[in-house]
Amino acid sequence: MSKAILYDSTLCVGCRQCEEACSTRWKLPYNEKIAAEEKISSHKLTTIRTFGEKFSRKLCMHCQDPACASVCPVAALQKTAAGPVVYDEDRCMGCRYCMVACPFQVPTYEWEARLPKVRKCDMCSDRVPGGGVTRCSEACAYGATITGNRDELIAEARKRIADKPKDYYPKIYGVEEVGGTSVLILASVPFDQIGYNTKVIKTALPALTWNALQHVPDVVVMGSVLMGGIHWISHRKEEVARKEGRS
Amino acid sequence: MNNALRTYFWRGSFAIIMLVALYATFVRFYYGLGASTNLSDQFPWGIWVGFDVLCGVGLAAGGFTLAAIVHIFNLKAYKAVVRPAILTAFLGYLLVTVALMFDLGRPYRVWHPLIMWNPRSVMFEVGWCVTLYTSVLFLEFLPMVLEKLGLVKAHRVLKNVMLPIIILGVILSTLHQSSLGSVFLILPTKLHPLWYSPLLPVLFYVSAIATGLAMTIFESWHSAKAFGRQLEFPLVQKMTRVLAVVIAVYLTMRFLDLYHRGALSTLNNPGWERWLFGLEIVLMAVPMLMFFRERTRENPQAIYVGTVLFLLGFVTHRLNVSVTGLEASSGVHYVPKWTEISVTLAMVAFGFFVFRMAAHYLPVFEAEEHQPVPEVPVLEDRAYAHSLARGD
Numbered sequence A: 001m002s003k004a005i006l007y008d009s010t011l012c013v014g015c016r017q018c019e020e021a022c023s024t025r026w027k028l029p030y031n032e033k034i035a036a037e038e039k040i041s042s043h044k045l046t047t048i049r050t051f052g053e054k055f056s057r058k059l060c061m062h063c064q065d066p067a068c069a070s071v072c073p074v075a076a077l078q079k080t081a082a083g084p085v086v087y088d089e090d091r092c093m094g095c096r097y098c099m100v101a102c103p104f105q106v107p108t109y110e111w112e113a114r115l116p117k118v119r120k121c122d123m124c125s126d127r128v129p130g131g132g133v134t135r136c137s138e139a140c141a142y143g144a145t146i147t148g149n150r151d152e153l154i155a156e157a158r159k160r161i162a163d164k165p166k167d168y169y170p171k172i173y174g175v176e177e178v179g180g181t182s183v184l185i186l187a188s189v190p191f192d193q194i195g196y197n198t199k200v201i202k203t204a205l206p207a208l209t210w211n212a213l214q215h216v217p218d219v220v221v222m223g224s225v226l227m228g229g230i231h232w233i234s235h236r237k238e239e240v241a242r243k244e245g246r247s
Numbered sequence B: 001m002n003n004a005l006r007t008y009f010w011r012g013s014f015a016i017i018m019l020v021a022l023y024a025t026f027v028r029f030y031y032g033l034g035a036s037t038n039l040s041d042q043f044p045w046g047i048w049v050g051f052d053v054l055c056g057v058g059l060a061a062g063g064f065t066l067a068a069i070v071h072i073f074n075l076k077a078y079k080a081v082v083r084p085a086i087l088t089a090f091l092g093y094l095l096v097t098v099a100l101m102f103d104l105g106r107p108y109r110v111w112h113p114l115i116m117w118n119p120r121s122v123m124f125e126v127g128w129c130v131t132l133y134t135s136v137l138f139l140e141f142l143p144m145v146l147e148k149l150g151l152v153k154a155h156r157v158l159k160n161v162m163l164p165i166i167i168l169g170v171i172l173s174t175l176h177q178s179s180l181g182s183v184f185l186i187l188p189t190k191l192h193p194l195w196y197s198p199l200l201p202v203l204f205y206v207s208a209i210a211t212g213l214a215m216t217i218f219e220s221w222h223s224a225k226a227f228g229r230q231l232e233f234p235l236v237q238k239m240t241r242v243l244a245v246v247i248a249v250y251l252t253m254r255f256l257d258l259y260h261r262g263a264l265s266t267l268n269n270p271g272w273e274r275w276l277f278g279l280e281i282v283l284m285a286v287p288m289l290m291f292f293r294e295r296t297r298e299n300p301q302a303i304y305v306g307t308v309l310f311l312l313g314f315v316t317h318r319l320n321v322s323v324t325g326l327e328a329s330s331g332v333h334y335v336p337k338w339t340e341i342s343v344t345l346a347m348v349a350f351g352f353f354v355f356r357m358a359a360h361y362l363p364v365f366e367a368e369e370h371q372p373v374p375e376v377p378v379l380e381d382r383a384y385a386h387s388l389a390r391g392d
């Protein structure tokens, strides 16, 4: 059963308890200055963003088929069956392809470190797979961020929209985006108005690379035959000459 | 400028470039990527990836292009330039590896992809191909050293296994030259539509072939100047013709692709993307038109100018794909820091320097004298000559 997070921005009051809880979990410093930054970075893995009266939250979307994990040459990023996309810093060589590839601009880098790591939300992978909830869900006193089974959360989100159609924009962000994500978002306005990227494609990204990569064996086989053949043809004159020279 | 002055000028510039780069290297490895680059979470790849790696690998494509032309297609006329091409390729790949050390956050883990597999990753495939191909290039380059040292026996042994090695080299190159384009297939919404295309691998492959030829012409011209040697002019002329055709194929594909994707309409949008696109196309189309004209092909100077224009066009395209084309979606403006520029400049200067050294001390350009017919023993060649003389 795959887990997910549901963030309902209509319930969010911008108290930033989730930010603080997350920083505590990662043993990162947290103070007013960091709270005001409003962007994720290697020292702040989730953030609340203010749009007038409205708030939105940014964290790793934990894509169902994540671009970051598919591009990583050393498989340092992995989508786990339980939902979280996790990072193994011992494998990472720091090519930053994951950062380039992520459609939501999520992975961040410790730019100032001599031997830097990639940093991103891991959906509290020490708690969630065992049935626990994330630190940020736990910290949220308004129920704006909750953890649960993905299909149940989708059903819950649909119900909220159906119950109060006036309060909600009638879509769940994360059901279709890049083929689905394990973070689901509800809003009262179209998602791009509160900072979500609505231009992402609706299918999983790794398929795009696979279209090209799957031809690798064919290129090897065809290439060998073709070049062997061309070599044979193009050197035939000499072969004939050699035979005639001998006779 | 007289000769001595010119030498001083070049040596002085070289020394300055190297000294600055030395300091930049210190900054990079002591203070980290943050201090030595203008990269950010929004813009994680800059010119070390865009130029040093992506262009570097492309500029070294002459190695496989000419190896295929000479050893597979058996076009003997090109034999005179196959060695310089292989040398450039070998140096090119070594430099790319060095550049990669600057860019990787943890360079000492560069070997990780060899044991920690992710076959779904383009970068994984590129890593493997580049590693293997650099080894292949070493083997292709080895005969020059063995000849110099007079190790006839080893030379002969190597020659007997050369064909599969060369075929392997061409396949590995085909794979990673195209895969460098596939690296960007994962960015359908991040890369500007003028550059994002499902055809990127094919475009990268064809432009690499063109660049391989262009670099070979470029080198012939430079070594002719450096060593006072006669340019193999008929050969260079021939290559310009081929180059013109390859560029034509490339540009046709490029425009058909843009047309079918409906991307040409984005040229109406304001912003500097369209100017960079225009620059890229002009820098390729102009040399192509030049090379199709007989007048240009008779003039070494014009050929040289055309070749340099094309190489600039190639670099512009790759930088557009890997750097500038990603700016709009990233929301930040990236300008390389002095350290980034310094390291890149040093790579180029060092490449020139080592190439000149190698060309000076190794039998790169005089292959014909040392080794009358590299892959056919002399006897057979005589037989061939006989058969020719007999008129069949």
Ligand code: SF4
Pocket: A060, A061, A062, A063, A066, A067, A068, A069, A085, A101, A102, A103, A104, A105, A106, A107, A120
């Ligand atoms: S949002 Fe980005 S970092 Fe998170 S799983 Fe998806 S691709 Fe990976």
Ligand code: SF4
Pocket: A071, A072, A073, A074, A075, A076, A077, A091, A092, A093, A094, A095, A096, A097, A098, A099, A118
């Ligand atoms: S930076 Fe690390 S985690 Fe990201 S793609 Fe490269 S090796 Fe993988």
Ligand code: SF4
Pocket: A021, A022, A023, A025, A045, A046, A059, A120, A121, A122, A123, A124, A134, A135, A136, A137
């Ligand atoms: S799920 Fe865990 S790691 Fe992710 S934002 Fe919430 S507290 Fe931080």
